Amino acid sequence: MNTPAQPADVVWEQRWHPLREEWILYTSHRGGRPWIGETHAATALQPPTYDPTCALCPGNPRLHGTNPAYSGVFVFENDLPCFSTALAPEPPPGDPLQSRRPAHGTAEVICYHPDHAKSFPDLTAEECARVATVWAERTASLAARPEVRHVLIFENRGSLVGTSNPHPHGQIYAGNLIYGHTAREVASSRAYRRNHGRNLGTDLLARELAGPRVIAENPSFVAFVPWFARYAYEVYVWPRRPVTALPELSPAELRDLGLMVRAVAATYDRLWNRPMPYVMAIHQAPCDDEDHADYPFHLEFHPPLRTPDTLKYLAGPEIGGGSMTNESNPDQKAAELRAAVPAA
Numbered sequence: 001m002n003t004p005a006q007p008a009d010v011v012w013e014q015r016w017h018p019l020r021e022e023w024i025l026y027t028s029h030r031g032g033r034p035w036i037g038e039t040h041a042a043t044a045l046q047p048p049t050y051d052p053t054c055a056l057c058p059g060n061p062r063l064h065g066t067n068p069a070y071s072g073v074f075v076f077e078n079d080l081p082c083f084s085t086a087l088a089p090e091p092p093p094g095d096p097l098q099s100r101r102p103a104h105g106t107a108e109v110i111c112y113h114p115d116h117a118k119s120f121p122d123l124t125a126e127e128c129a130r131v132a133t134v135w136a137e138r139t140a141s142l143a144a145r146p147e148v149r150h151v152l153i154f155e156n157r158g159s160l161v162g163t164s165n166p167h168p169h170g171q172i173y174a175g176n177l178i179y180g181h182t183a184r185e186v187a188s189s190r191a192y193r194r195n196h197g198r199n200l201g202t203d204l205l206a207r208e209l210a211g212p213r214v215i216a217e218n219p220s221f222v223a224f225v226p227w228f229a230r231y232a233y234e235v236y237v238w239p240r241r242p243v244t245a246l247p248e249l250s251p252a253e254l255r256d257l258g259l260m261v262r263a264v265a266a267t268y269d270r271l272w273n274r275p276m277p278y279v280m281a282i283h284q285a286p287c288d289d290e291d292h293a294d295y296p297f298h299l300e301f302h303p304p305l306r307t308p309d310t311l312k313y314l315a316g317p318e319i320g321g322g323s324m325t326n327e328s329n330p331d332q333k334a335a336e337l338r339a340a341v342p343a344a
């Protein structure tokens with residue numbers, strides 16, 4: 001049976017993801033298929049500026065300790081960390097089927113603001129800059145620990161990505177584990193240098209700047225929906241100057257980074273006039289003493305929604321098959337987002 005003809009704006013093909021070195025399947029003709037399952041309308045509840053039950057609000061008790069009456073950015077060690085500061089000995093290698101090692105490191109929580117009701121789009125320019133500066137300071141400090149090989153900074157926003165507490169905050173994981181996406185980007189950026197003699201991040205940015213998927217720019221950063229997006233409304237924030245990690249950014253660049261994160265988060269919230277859930281991750285080079293000169297520092301936003309009330313479910317192709325399907329056209333998603341960018 002022949003495939004019926006598709007409109008010109010349908011993307012029905014596979015695209016190579018140069019950072020992950022894998023194929024992504026695009027089926028934008030399937031994005032509007034009927035859905036009779038669970039939907040996820042936004043809750044209209046506006047949180048209070050202070051919540052006495054919140055473990056992140058100033059002055060409140062936590063599992064282990066009490067928060068100070070902080071103003072500005074507040075960082076503390078996670079009460080239930082995924083890494084242990086107690087250094088256990090490395091077991092001897094040799095078992096190929098049941099290798100193990102200790103989970104060395106630490107985990108921190110970073111509160112962006114004392115106000116429980118605020119989120120990144122509500123922060124002032126100074127407050128955005130301060131968050132980005134603390135990200136860089138914590139990275140430098142944690143990377144100096146001998147057991148830390150990678151610092152992963154991320155924000156889970158909204159209950160659809162597992163965060164029930166609306167207090168504006170993110171997390172900092174620093175341990176002996178190099179997280180998988182970063183490990184793949186270490187390999188792909190090295191392979192790109194080997195095969196093409198060039199920096200992957202520089203080439204990728206040049207290509208996106210020439211394309212129709214840029215949604216916002218400032219003097220130091222560009223935000224775009226990548227040509228090889230895995231999720232509808234996925235946005236990358238890319239530095240104009242190739243760097244490998246947060247501590248290499250100047251004060252002016254950190255300020256621009258904070259402003260760009262705010263611009264992307266505000267754009268998301270304006271898109272459907274609801275707080276947009278997302279996972280935001282800062283991709284930075286490992287701190288394991290290897291050469292990462294070509295590692296492409298950047299940020300990735302992954303919103304789980306593909307329509308205002310429909311989740312992108314990871315199912316047979318993704319969990320079962322291990323390859324991502326994107327039911328959207330990245331050019332169109334970028335145009336939708338660009339129309340929602342707030343005035344600077």
Ligand SMILES: [Zn+2]
Pocket residue numbers: 050051054055056057058115116167
């Ligand atoms: Zn709170």
